[in-house]
Amino acid sequence: MEDKVLMKGNEAIAEAAIRGGCRAFFGYPITPQNEIPEYMSVRMPEVGGVFIQSESEVAAINMVYGAGGTGVRAMTSSSSPGISLKQEGISYICGAEIPCVIVNMVRSGPGLGGIQPAQCDYFQAVKGGGHGDYKMLVYGPNSVQECMDLMYNAFDKAFEYRIPVMILGDGMLGQIMEPVTLPPMKDMSKDIRPDWATDGTRFGKQHRVINSLYIQPDELEAVNHKLFAKYDLMAEKETMCEEYLCEDAEIVLTAYGTVARIVKSAVDMLREQGHKVGMIRPITLFPFPTANYEKIANMSNVKEIMSIELSMGQMIEDVKLSVNGKKPVKFYGRCGGNVMTAEDIVAEVLKEEK
Amino acid sequence: MKKVFEKPKMLTDVPFHYCPGCSHGIVHRMVASAIDKLNAEKVIGVAPVGCAVFAYDYFNCDMQEAAHGRAPAVATGIKRTNPDAIVFAYQGDGDLASIGMAEIVHAAARSENITVIFINNAIYGMTGGQMAPTTMIGQKATTCQQGRSVELNGYPIHVSEMLAQLQGPCYIERVSTHDVKHVKQAEKAIDRAFRNQAEGKGFSLVEVLSSCPTNWGKNPLDAMKWVEEEMCKIYPLGVFKDTAKEEK
Numbered sequence: 001m002e003d004k005v006l007m008k009g010n011e012a013i014a015e016a017a018i019r020g021g022c023r024a025f026f027g028y029p030i031t032p033q034n035e036i037p038e039y040m041s042v043r044m045p046e047v048g049g050v051f052i053q054s055e056s057e058v059a060a061i062n063m064v065y066g067a068g069g070t071g072v073r074a075m076t077s078s079s080s081p082g083i084s085l086k087q088e089g090i091s092y093i094c095g096a097e098i099p100c101v102i103v104n105m106v107r108s109g110p111g112l113g114g115i116q117p118a119q120c121d122y123f124q125a126v127k128g129g130g131h132g133d134y135k136m137l138v139y140g141p142n143s144v145q146e147c148m149d150l151m152y153n154a155f156d157k158a159f160e161y162r163i164p165v166m167i168l169g170d171g172m173l174g175q176i177m178e179p180v181t182l183p184p185m186k187d188m189s190k191d192i193r194p195d196w197a198t199d200g201t202r203f204g205k206q207h208r209v210i211n212s213l214y215i216q217p218d219e220l221e222a223v224n225h226k227l228f229a230k231y232d233l234m235a236e237k238e239t240m241c242e243e244y245l246c247e248d249a250e251i252v253l254t255a256y257g258t259v260a261r262i263v264k265s266a267v268d269m270l271r272e273q274g275h276k277v278g279m280i281r282p283i284t285l286f287p288f289p290t291a292n293y294e295k296i297a298n299m300s301n302v303k304e305i306m307s308i309e310l311s312m313g314q315m316i317e318d319v320k321l322s323v324n325g326k327k328p329v330k331f332y333g334r335c336g337g338n339v340m341t342a343e344d345i346v347a348e349v350l351k352e353e354k
Numbered sequence: 355m356k357k358v359f360e361k362p363k364m365l366t367d368v369p370f371h372y373c374p375g376c377s378h379g380i381v382h383r384m385v386a387s388a389i390d391k392l393n394a395e396k397v398i399g400v401a402p403v404g405c406a407v408f409a410y411d412y413f414n415c416d417m418q419e420a421a422h423g424r425a426p427a428v429a430t431g432i433k434r435t436n437p438d439a440i441v442f443a444y445q446g447d448g449d450l451a452s453i454g455m456a457e458i459v460h461a462a463a464r465s466e467n468i469t470v471i472f473i474n475n476a477i478y479g480m481t482g483g484q485m486a487p488t489t490m491i492g493q494k495a496t497t498c499q500q501g502r503s504v505e506l507n508g509y510p511i512h513v514s515e516m517l518a519q520l521q522g523p524c525y526i527e528r529v530s531t532h533d534v535k536h537v538k539q540a541e542k543a544i545d546r547a548f549r550n551q552a553e554g555k556g557f558s559l560v561e562v563l564s565s566c567p568t569n570w571g572k573n574p575l576d577a578m579k580w581v582e583e584e585m586c587k588i589y590p591l592g593v594f595k596d597t598a599k600e601e602k
Binding site for chain 2: 056059070
């Protein structure tokens with residue numbers, strides 16, 4: 001029997017994390033993601049896990065560093081200004097190759113900005129964010145169910161690659177309620193700590209170190225190359241993308257996350273009016289599904305691609321890099337917490353058709 | 355022949371990089387021997403940013419290197435998810451009392467069942483002798499070359515006294531390393547701080563007044579004298595909090 005319940009995006013992420021084996025949550029309050037720590041504060045003790053409301057986002061990410069470094073499935077969540085504070089820790093986590101999950105329910109910025117939905121942290125999420133050469137596996141879910149599905153397996157990916165996984169949502173996705181199918185609890189009873197984990201065992205092994213300091217340039221350069229070899233492998237194996245009605249499309253719209261749902265409605269409306277419009281939606285924002293965009297750009301029916309975002313234009317840079325000048329790439333965006341309607345998008349596309 | 359002294363098992367064979375006359379070596383040995391005495395099966399240490407950054411090479415247990423000041427948060431994450439392990443953080447004065455003030459205060463307030471060793475040598479060592487939050491009034495440093503002035507820099511922070519005001523901590527003591535008698539006392543305090551954790555008593559911190567001949571511009575002997583004559587005056591030794599005694 002299917003276990004279907006109505007849940008907010010934030011709650012779905014928290015429950016999926018628990019079912020995916022998360023046993024430690026460290027976080028600090030910030031709107032619009034507070035349901036995640038609130039849910040965890042109740043749920044984590046039920047599964048014998050750890051919940052701490054930390055003194056700051058800085059402390060929270062460093063608690064994740066400590067717990068994750070011992071091989072425990074640990075996570076944190078926050079929203080834009082809080083994620084900025086976590087960047088120091090995220091850089092150390094990437095350097096020390098600690099698996100963990102970080103949720104960013106993005107709000108508008110810069111600065112204190114606003115509390116309404118936005119996609120203005122795209123660069124921060126996919127280009128690194130903190131200091132040093134590094135990346136994370138970044139998912140951009142578009143529904144409560146997809147939040148749940150991606151979160152459920154996020155720890156498996158984090159441990160497979162020894163990287164942090166970021167779920168990049170937005171205020172809308174966190175607050176929206178939708179019916180979801182709950183996945184079963186992963187059996188963590190036979191969970192064995194990985195062979196790099198500083199689990200404290202003294203006897204029968206060499207002492208292990210979790211560290212990102214390499215004083216010798218050659219040693220550090222080798223680490224940099226090792227990290228990027230992982231990212232290359234991720235690009236090969238982990239890239240996820242959805243294409244919608246692109247086969248005969250003349251204009252291909254592109255968007256990620258909740259915006260992609262509005263875009264899909266706009267595509268349907270335009271199709272009803274007889275316009276050949278399609279959509280491409282990256283599900284992994286890093287690695288970016290470059291090959292899918294290349295394919296679209298090489299299709300003779302495609303005349304133009306348009307990136308639609310809740311920002312002044314961030315993902316469009318990756319779209320342009322992938323399209324590589326083969327087709328014009330236009331932009332339509334709203335920001336400050338404003339969200340475009342499907343009708344707005346239809347109007348933008350019709351301008352292009354003139 | 356009877357063996358009267360040996361290197362603690364908790365120390366690796368990696369030679370210390372510390373300067374001649376620096377107290378870090380003495381304190382490392384005391385920490386290692388305190389852990390040896392516990393016979394713990396699981397031990398995880400957290401190294402700071404500062405001169406003791408390479409402590410992860412010296413302690414013969416699993417170690418994590420924390421970002422500057424964040425060791426108490428890292429240790430919290432470790433201890434809460436590994437309650438059966440002995441978890442310690444080793445921090446200097448810039449790390450703990452300046453950039454990491456929030457983390458140490460809240461770890462103490464939560465009474466995390468960890469042990470913190472706090473090295474106070476009133477200066478930034480690793481970066482080359484800048485003013486620390488514990489640099490004393492009139493003391494010279496590369497960023498206060500005429501000596502620390504109250505007008506410009508305010509007052510040094512008394513960490514032990516301050517943390518002792520909190521309800522959370524179990525045990526807080528300030529010790530020194532300037533002579534054998536005081537090293538022996540420091541050893542007792544550090545033993546106690548680790549034993550508290552093994553007994554599940556909560557947060558323990560030992561502040562160790564330490565020498566930094568290199569950045570003080572003194573020879574090792576004069577540096578030890580300076581700890582005794584100057585530092586002990588401003589930073590009085592003693593137990594500032596001991597919940598075991600309060601209960602009696």
